[in-house]
Amino acid sequence: MMKKIKLMSFEEWEKKKLKNPEFRKYARQADDDPFVATALQLIRARKKKNLTQSQLAKLAKTSQEAISRMESLDYRGYSLSVLEKVADALGKKVLITLT
Amino acid sequence: MMKKIKLMSFEEWEKKKLKNPEFRKYARQADDDPFVATALQLIRARKKKNLTQSQLAKLAKTSQEAISRMESLDYRGYSLSVLEKVADALGKKVLITLT
DNA sequence: ATATTATATATCAAAATTGATATAATGTCA
């Protein structure tokens, strides 16, 4: 991890992903589904900081796998405390609203 | 559960609770701590609908204990999926923002 | 085009949450 790679930007990544019908199906739910919405926010924030999942995992004191799961649009099992840890490592604060 | 009792309103409840230094200590963190903020929002929403924890638990297909834990200002373990279930039972949508 | 690195996910053990039951302390009602 001496060499810093340049990750694809969120926008490029999203554009690429939207070519996949499966991804499109999920992405359409972002407004209604806190998991999908959160996953996309996490991916955006991570790519913005140009961190790999492994690097973020290290900063958040969790595992690369946990990060991957949380970024997956169809994973719905993680805890709020893991989310808070990861968000913190991304320099973000978690704001939860019941609307 | 034939007879509907009248729960103390959130405002009254909060006023009463704020007399306790321990509660005050936690309540002060609501702006910085998603758990505290969420707990208070859950309590407010539940009392607004005049539901007991048991009634809400039933609607959310979870347990009274789970509700109590989530409403506790010092509990930090629950999953986002349980939160979503409970919010849904309260007629609320969970909105998560990383700010 | 090839070498290297990142990501998604399978397997499974370890850790944590959830639920059932019970109950003391607190709240509501008659």
Place this chain on the structure above:
DNA sequence: TGACATTATATCAATTTTGATATATAATAT
């Protein structure tokens, strides 16, 4: 005020999440 109901939480089993390891596929670097 006493009877009844609600809430917070202890104990512990059942269930789920997290982490370690591994690896096929995809992305990035050269």
